[in-house]
Each structure stands twice: as C-alpha cells, then as structure tokens.
Amino acid sequence: MPSNIVPHFDISAKKKWKLFDFKELVKYKDLLYFFVLRDITVLYKQTVLGMLWAILNPVMSMVIFSVIFGGLAKIDSDGIPYPIFSYAAVLPWTYFSQSMSGATSSLVGNAHLLTKVYFPRILIPLTPIFSKLMDFTIAFSILLVMMFVYNISPTWNVLFLPLLMILMILTALGIGMWLSSLAIQYRDVRFAIGFFTSMLMYAAPVVFPASLVAEKFGETAYLLYGLYPMVGVIEGFRSSLLGFNPMPWNLIGMGSISAIILFFSGALHFKKTEKIFADVA
Amino acid sequence: MSNIAISSDKLSKAYLIGLKDEVHDTLAGAISSWMKFPFKNYRTLKRLNTFKNAEEREDYFWALKDVSFEINHGEVLGIIGHNGAGKSTLLKILCRITEPTSGKARVYGRIASLLEVGTGFNVELTGRENVYLSGTILGMTKKEIDKKFDEIIEFSGIEKFIDTQAKKYSNGMRIRLAFAIAASIETEIMVIDEVLNIGDADFQRKSIAKIESLAKQGRTVLFVSHNLSAIKAICTRAIQLNHGKLIREGEVSKVVSVYLSSFAKEHTVHKYDMETAPSSEYAKLIKAELKFDDTKNDHLKAGDPFEFEFVFYNMMKEEHILDVVFQLKDELDNIVFIGSSLDNNYVKVSEGYFKWTCKVPADFMNQGSYSLHKFYLIKNKTDVIFEQREVLSFEIMYSFDLRIGNVGRKEGIVKPKLDWNLLSGENAGK
Numbered sequence: 162m163p164s165n166i167v168p169h170f171d172i173s174a175k176k177k178w179k180l181f182d183f184k185e186l187v188k189y190k191d192l193l194y195f196f197v198l199r200d201i202t203v204l205y206k207q208t209v210l211g212m213l214w215a216i217l218n219p220v221m222s223m224v225i226f227s228v229i230f231g232g233l234a235k236i237d238s239d240g241i242p243y244p245i246f247s248y249a250a251v252l253p254w255t256y257f258s259q260s261m262s263g264a265t266s267s268l269v270g271n272a273h274l275l276t277k278v279y280f281p282r283i284l285i286p287l288t289p290i291f292s293k294l295m296d297f298t299i300a301f302s303i304l305l306v307m308m309f310v311y312n313i314s315p316t317w318n319v320l321f322l323p324l325l326m327i328l329m330i331l332t333a334l335g336i337g338m339w340l341s342s343l344a345i346q347y348r349d350v351r352f353a354i355g356f357f358t359s360m361l362m363y364a365a366p367v368v369f370p371a372s373l374v375a376e377k378f379g380e381t382a383y384l385l386y387g388l389y390p391m392v393g394v395i396e397g398f399r400s401s402l403l404g405f406n407p408m409p410w411n412l413i414g415m416g417s418i419s420a421i422i423l424f425f426s427g428a429l430h431f432k433k434t435e436k437i438f439a440d441v442a
Numbered sequence: 443m444s445n446i447a448i449s450s451d452k453l454s455k456a457y458l459i460g461l462k463d464e465v466h467d468t469l470a471g472a473i474s475s476w477m478k479f480p481f482k483n484y485r486t487l488k489r490l491n492t493f494k495n496a497e498e499r500e501d502y503f504w505a506l507k508d509v510s511f512e513i514n515h516g517e518v519l520g521i522i523g524h525n526g527a528g529k530s531t532l533l534k535i536l537c538r539i540t541e542p543t544s545g546k547a548r549v550y551g552r553i554a555s556l557l558e559v560g561t562g563f564n565v566e567l568t569g570r571e572n573v574y575l576s577g578t579i580l581g582m583t584k585k586e587i588d589k590k591f592d593e594i595i596e597f598s599g600i601e602k603f604i605d606t607q608a609k610k611y612s613n614g615m616r617i618r619l620a621f622a623i624a625a626s627i628e629t630e631i632m633v634i635d636e637v638l639n640i641g642d643a644d645f646q647r648k649s650i651a652k653i654e655s656l657a658k659q660g661r662t663v664l665f666v667s668h669n670l671s672a673i674k675a676i677c678t679r680a681i682q683l684n685h686g687k688l689i690r691e692g693e694v695s696k697v698v699s700v701y702l703s704s705f706a707k708e709h710t711v712h713k714y715d716m717e718t719a720p721s722s723e724y725a726k727l728i729k730a731e732l733k734f735d736d737t738k739n740d741h742l743k744a745g746d747p748f749e750f751e752f753v754f755y756n757m758m759k760e761e762h763i764l765d766v767v768f769q770l771k772d773e774l775d776n777i778v779f780i781g782s783s784l785d786n787n788y789v790k791v792s793e794g795y796f797k798w799t800c801k802v803p804a805d806f807m808n809q810g811s812y813s814l815h816k817f818y819l820i821k822n823k824t825d826v827i828f829e830q831r832e833v834l835s836f837e838i839m840y841s842f843d844l845r846i847g848n849v850g851r852k853e854g855i856v857k858p859k860l861d862w863n864l865l866s867g868e869n870a871g872k
Contacts, residue, residue, distance in 0.1 A: 172453075172535060173546035192578040199575055203566045277561045278579055279538040347487055439540040440457065 180428050185281055193284050193291070200292035215296040216303055219255045223248040230368040239370045241405050245307050249402055250367040250395045252304055253325070256297040257333050257391060258358050263289025264337025265354050268345045272442035282435045283428075286341045290334050304402065318401035318408050325397040328413065328420055332390040335423030338431040346434065346441050365391040370399075371412065387415030390423075447515045447631055447662040448536060452545035455506040455531050455686075458486075505531040507686040508545065513664070513679075515551070515630065518657040520677035520694055521666045522701055527683040529666045533557060533633050536664070551630030551662070554581055558635070560620035565609035569600060569619055572608055576623045590626040598622035617645065625652050631662045650676065668773060668811055670698050671840035702741045702837060710836045716755070724827040725819050728795075729753040732836050743839045744857060747804035750781070750814070753797045754828070758821065761792045765820040766800075768833070773811040776855055784823075805859030809840045 205211040223244055230236045231243030238246040264286035268275065271285050308314070344350035366373075371392055375383035386392055387409075393416035396409040475482075506528040513519050521529045534540045536547060537555035562579040563572055573594055577587040587594075595601050598619040600611070608616060634653065653676055657663055667673055673680060673694065680697035682690040690697050710732040719726040734748035742748060752766060766783040781800055813835040819828035 169548055169550040170538075171546060171548050172538060172542065174542050174544055188583075189578075191582075191584040194584070195575045195578045199564055199567060199571070202571065203564060206566045274562055274579065276534075276539065277557045278555055278581075280579065280581070347484075436541040439534065 180425070180432055181283070182281065186283075189281055189284060192280055193287060196284060196288040197291045200288055201295050204292075212299060215299040219248065219251045219300045220303060222251045222255070226251070226368050236369050237373065239372060239399075239405055241399070241403055242311055245304075245311050245313065245403065246370075246399065247368060248304055248307055249399045250365070252297070252300055253329050253394050253398050254362060254365060254367050254391070255300065256293055257329055257394075258362065259296065260289045260293040260330075260333045261336050261340075262354055262358055263293060264333065265340035265344055265350065267337075268341045268438060268442070269348070269351065272345070275438045275442045282438055283338075283431065286334070286337045286431075290330060290337065308402070313403050315402050316400075316404035318404070321397065321401055321408065325394050325401070325413070328390055328397075328416060329394045331420045331424045332394075332416075335420065335425075335427040338427030339423070342431045342434045342438075345438055361391070364389060366395050371396045371409065372406075384411060384415060387412035388419045390416035390420040392416060445514045445516075446512055446550060447517070448513045448547060448549050448664075450512070450536070450545070450547040451510050452508045453506055453510070453532065453535055453542045453547055454504065454508055454544045455528075455535060455540070456502045456504050456543045458502055504686045506535070506542070506683075509683070509686075509688045510545075511681055511688060511691060513662060515662050516657075516660045517679060518663045518665060518677045520673040520680035520697075521664065521683065522670065522673060522680060522698065523683035526685075528686040529683055530557070530635055531686075532683065533635050533664065533666060537633055549631065552581070553631040553633060554624075554627045554629040555633045556580075556624045556627075556635070557633070559617055559624065563608065563616065563620055565611075566607065568607055569604040569611070572619065573604075573623055576620060577626070580624060580627055581629065582627060586628070587626075594619075594622045594626050597625060614645070621645070621649055621652075625649075625656075629661075631664070632656060633664045635666045636668065670702070670837070671809065674698055699741075702839070710834055712833060719755075720830050722828045724756070724758050724821070726755045726757070727752070727817070727828065727830055727833075728755060730814070730817070730833045732834055741839055742836065744807060744809040745805050745859075746807075746838075747802060749799050749801045750834070751797065751799045752817070753795065754819070755795050756791060756793055756819075758827065759793050761790045762821050763788070763823060764791045764796075765818075765823060766798050767816075767818040767820055768814050769816040771813050771815040772855060777815075778807075778812065778855055806856060807838055808854060808857035809838050811835070811837050 205214060208214065210217065226247040227244045231238065231247065236243075267285045267289055268282075274285075275282070340350055340354065344354075371383070371386065374386045393409060393413035396406070397413055400406045400408045509528070509532060521532065523529050531540075533555070534557070535542050536549065537553060537557070539555070539557075560576070562576050564575065567575065573591065574584065574587055577590075577594075578584065582590075595604055598615075598621075600615050600619055603611065603615065608619075611619070650672055653663065653665065657676060657678075663676075665673065665677060677694045679692065680690075680694040681688055682697055682701050690700060711729070712727075713729045713731070714720065714727065716726065716728070719728050721727070729751070730753075731751045732742075732748060733751055734742050734746055739746075750768070756764065764783075766781075768781050770778045770781065772778055783798055783800070814833040815831065817828075817830045817833045818826055821827045
C-alpha cells in the first residue's frame with residue numbers, strides 16, 4: 162500500500178473521537194501566536210488612549226462600584242477597604258467576561274477564514290483566551306499600586322495565584338467553546354451574550370463578598386454557590402493578594418469540579434460541531 | 443509502486459435549501475404560525491448539520507454526488523464546469539474545509555489551499571505582519587516564512603512599503619503581496635480556485651507563469667478556472683463536473699473542447715414555440731440565437747465576427763416605433779456594450795412576426811464568457827413592452843495572436859483592431 166510512503170490523511174463523514182489532536186496543535190502553534198499577536202496589535206489601533214484602556218475600564222468599574230455599592234449601599238466588604246476589595250474582583254472578572262465574550266463571537270467574526278482555509282478550528286476561540294491576558298497583566302499593575310497605597314502586602318498564598326488563573330481560563334474557555342460553536346449555528350447567542358454576561362457578573366461576588374451568601378442562606382447554599390467557578394476565583398484573588406481572609410479552598414474545590422466539566426463538555430460539543438462550521442458560517 | 447496523490451471515492455455533499463415560507467390568509471393562521479416560528483426556526487437551523495434521509499428529501503440539494511477520481515503526483519488537473527457544478531465544493535472537501543456528507547477520499551502529502559487571494563489579510567497590520575499571519579494561516583511555520591521572506595517581498599515588488607499598514611496599500615499591491623505569500627508555499631499538493639480572475643493582465647500572466655513553474659517542479663496542482671485558455675495552457679488532464687456529478691475525464695484539450703461544444707448547444711440558442719415562448723402582454727420571444735461561421739471552428743474565437751438573431755411576435759395592433767435593445771455583459775459583470783436597433787432601423791411596425799439580426803464586427807470582441815444579460819423591446823422610445831433576462835450566454839475562446847504573442851488574455855474589455863497610419867519623413871514633423 163502506498164499509505165506508508167508519504168504522510169497522508171483521510172477525508173470522510175465518519176466520526177472521530179479524539180478530543181484534541183495535540184500533534185496538529187503543535188504544528189499550528191505559530192498560527193496561534195500570530196492570531197494572538199494580531200488581536201493585540203489591532204485592538205488599540207486608531208485610539209487616542211491606546212493601552213490605557215486596559216487600565217481605564219477596570220478602574221472605572223471599580224470607581225462606580227465603590228461609589229454605589231461601597232458608598233451608597235454600604236455593602237459589607239469583609240473589613241477590606243471597598244475600592245481594593247472590588248478591584249481585586251474586577252480584575253479577574255474583566256478578563257473572564259472579555260475572553261468569554263471574545264471567544265463566543267470569534268467564530269462568527271472569522272467566518273471568512275472558516276470557509277476558505279483549513280486549520281484546527283479550536284485556535285479561533287483560543288485566541289481571545291490568550292490575547293486578553295495582555296490586558297489582564299496591564300490591569301494587574303494597578304492592583305499592585307493600590308496595594309502599595311493601602312499598605313497591604315500579599316500573603317504566601319499568592320503562590321496559588323497561577324492555579325486560580327488556570328481555573329479562570331478553563332472556565333472562560335469552556336463556556337467560550339460552548340457558546341462559539343452554538344453561536345455560529347444559532348445567531349441568537351450574539352443577542353443573548355450581553356445580558357448573560359451581566360447576569361453572570363451580579364451572580365459573582367464582585368460587588369459583595371461570598372460570605373454574604375453564607376450569612377443569608379446558610380453553609381450548604383454557600384458550598385453550592387461555589388459551583389460557579391468565578392466565586393472561588395474571585396474570593397481566592399482577594400484572600401491570596403489582600404490576606405484578610407483564609408484561602409476559600411472549599412469554594413475553589415467546588416469551582417474546579419464544574420470548570421473541568423464545562424471545559425470537557427465544551428470541547429466535546431465544539432469537536433462535534435466543528436465539521437459543519439464552514440457550512441453554516 | 444503506486445504514485446497516487448489524491449484518491450476520491452464517491453464523494454458527496456448535500457446542502458439544505460430553503461423551502462418556501464407558508465403564507466396564511468387568516469389572521470388566526472398568521473398568529474399561530476408567528477407563535478410557532480421560534481420552534482420552526484430552531485428545527486430549520488438544527489437541520490443544517492443533520493443529513494438523515496437526505497437522499498429522499500426534496501429540500502436537500504446535492505452539490506456533489508458520487509465523485510470518484512484519482513490524481514497522481516506531479517499531475518496538473520483542471521476542473522471545469524458551469525457555475526454551481528460543484529467545483530468549489532469538491533476543492534473545499536479535499537482541503538478539509540467542509541466534510542463530505544458521504545464517501546471518502548485519501549490525500550497523500552501536505553495540501554495547501556488557495557481558494558482566495560489574501561485569506562486572513564488584515565488591513566490594520568503592516569505588510570510584514572501580514573506575511574507572517576497569512577503565511578501561517580495557509581499552513582506554514584514561522585521558520586519557513588523567515589526563510590522565504592526575502593523571496594516573497596521580491597516577488598510582490600513592494601519592498602518599500604513592507605512596514606506600512608496594509609490599509610494604505612492600493613488594491614493591486616495587496617493582491618500582489620497576498621499572491622506572493624501563497625506562491626511561496628511548498629506543499630506537495632496545491633489547490634487553486636479562480637484566483638486568476640483578479641488583478642491586471644500583468645499580474646495574471648505572472649501568476650499563470652508561477653503555476654506553470656509549480657507544475658514543472660513536480661508539484662500536484664488542482665486548478666479550477668473559468669479561463670479555459672489558462673486551463674489548456676497549464677493542465678495535463680481535466681475533469682468536468684455537471685450538477686455535482688463527474689461527467690467527463692481525460693486529456694485536457696479533449697475535455698475542454700467537448701465542454702465547449704456542449705456549452706455552445708445549451709446556451710447560444712433559445713428557441714420556443716408559440717405556447718411556451720417567454721411573453722408579455724404585447725410580445726413573445728420565439729428565438730434568440732448566436733450565429734457564427736462554424737465551418738472552420740466549432741467554437742467562437744476572439745476576433746471572429748458573429749451575429750445575434752432575434753425572432754419575436756409583436757401583438758401590438760397599432761403602428762409604433764420599435765426598439766430592440768440588449769445589454770451584453772462579460773464575466774466580471776462589466777457592460778461591454780448596449781445594442782439598439784434604432785442605430786440604423788428607424789421603422790414603424792405593427793402586429794406580426796419579426797426577425798432582427800445584429801452583426802458584431804470582426805476584430806472587436808476579446809476572449810471571455812459573455813451573457814446577453816437583458817433583452818428589451820421598447821415602444822415609441824419610452825414604454826418597455828417586453829423584458830427578458832439572461833437570454834443567451836456564450837464563450838469566446840482565446841485565439842493565438844502574433845501581435846501580442848502567446849500570453850493569455852489581453853487586457854481590456856474589448857480587443858478592437860484599430861486603424862493605424864504611419865507618416866514619416868518631413869511631413870510627419872509638421
């Protein structure tokens with residue numbers, strides 16, 4: 162058979178059950194790099210403030226939350242000064258919401274590529290997941306400035322920060338894979354993503370502490386609340402960086418379970434539908 | 443030892459086509475269908491990716507049906523057929539852009555697709571950034587592009603502007619750079635779709651030469667084009683698709699000439715009888731035909747004279763001025779010219795049969811695909827009494843021309859032979 166002479170591949174309508182073709186992903190790693198570079202280069206082109214927007218957005222949210230929820234509504238913030246209490250949450254939240262909505266609209270936005278050339282489709286929703294890390298890093302510097310101003314030093318738990326980031330990336334990618342592959346077939350998703358995101362924001366402990374849930378609804382509700390991965394991520398950020406509370410391992414553990422489920426089910430759905438992207442795009 | 447590059451076994455692809463929406467004549471019916479429409483929409487959208495029982499359903503359209511063929515390494519295969527014959531669908535399946543509904547294919551070697559010039563080009567980025575982005579999208583690695591970079595820039599001829607944002611480029615510069623990137627790919631198999639339809643004549647010549655040189659290096663090329671002259675010049679073998687089926691396969695000049703003769707029969711004559719003729723309240727079109735001297739060639743060549751013949755029945759009883767008007771378009775949708783019988787036949791007519799002929803002179807038309815896009819009868823210069831679209835379509839083939847050499851299509855919508863005179867000596871200086 163000639164099949165062992167040159168590399169070859171088969172084309173058919175059969176189902177393939179390999180969730181990720183890592184060999185192929187390695188082959189296309191340069192493409193992912195240039196996709197991410199494109200996103201970062203193009204994002205702030207033709208703006209006056211440029212990269213400053215990466216700081217302005219979360220800072221403005223923090224100011225608004227501090228005035229309304231910290232100042233007017235006087236929401237309890239576990240004894241942490243409200244501005245830094247909310248900024249420590251706004252920081253992961255901004256990354257999460259932007260990369261999630263970026264991933265969701267990515268396939269529709271790159272439809273012209275899907276119909277013209279082959280490459281692993283997963284690279285497209287992966288791109289915002291990586292490119293938004295840039296904004297995250299810039300915005301992170303402001304948190305460091307605020308910690309200096311409020312004279313707060315991080316605890317040893319800061320070493321767990323990468324773990325929290327992985328949890329946050331996994332969740333964003335999981336939801337992103339679900340929604341992007343749904344959005345290309347059902348364009349309704351594009352209209353729903355706006356309120357879906359703000360719903361998720363108010364469900365997350367961004368403007369209030371997670372302890373409020375335990376206080377109002379009891380310990381079981383608090384644990385179940387942890388199934389929403391961003392709860393563990395946000396409370397984890399606050400604990401590790403600001404050190405007012407112990408690390409909420411129970412929340413992080415609960416969140417990890419659902420993040421892993423979201424990630425694998427999202428990957429499965431993406432894999433199942435990717436063969437029709439070019440037909441419905 | 444077998445030398446197969448691609449073997450395709452009964453590849454088929456079905457698409458869902460929209461069925462007509464239901465129309466309701468009662469308010470209750472309209473309301474109930476309005477209430478149900480999310481469910482109906484959902485079912486339609488969901489069906490976009492399921493093809494159960496596609497065979498039996500009337501709302502599926504087979505873009506490709508049971509196409510089997512083999513290509514050897516080093517072969518240059520031309521794929522021809524009318525619009526909608528399934529050419530692009532076949533290429534998309536072989537490039538793994540879309541999956542077949544049934545059937546299978548095996549591809550030996552790396553395959554690169556060039557279905558469009560400039561895929562992934564981003565005008566916000568500089569030329570240099572675009573070389574890397576476009577190159578990796580087409581399947582190259584950064585290392586490969588690094589190695590090829592100077593060659594790409596040289597071929598594109600835009601060295602000076604390589605660090606300028608692509609949005610400041612002219613259209614031609616973008617096309618040249620994009621093609622240079624694509625041309626630098628070094629895969630065993632290249633799939634090329636209609637890319638020669640863009641750019642100026644110089645660019646087209648350069649790209650045909652590039653494809654020819656790829657073929658000479660022993661690369662396997664699949665080439666789709668409406669430019670039959672280019673197909674004949676480049677390809678060794680050709681297949682013809684018609685309504686999704688492979689209907690002919692063989693040596694390129696044979697397949698092309700059979701295709702052309704079938705084309706000629708199908709679209710250069712439309713003849714109807716009185717009952718079925720396209721008709722308006724005032725007139726019927728009985729026949730429209732393109733006629734040319736077919737004793738020497740079985741198809742029309744650039745520079746040949748030809749004529750259009752229109753036969754129609756006029757039902758207007760009272761005497762009036764009648765203008766027979768048509769619009770001739772080329773494959774790029776340019777209007778080549780508008781023909782009008784008022785040019786030299788200012789006569790009054792009334793009810794009865796009429797046959798008009800209109801001569802197109804020699805040494806005037808260029809090669810290409812043309813269509814008689816619109817046909818009108820106009821009464822008293824103001825009222826359109828008959829209108830018909832796409833009355834005829836035809837192909838004018840390339841003809842070897844000593845004056846410009848064997849370089850494919852000459853630039854320009856028409857190719858007239860102009861009357862040149864030379865005066866030399868003392869008198870010329872005055």
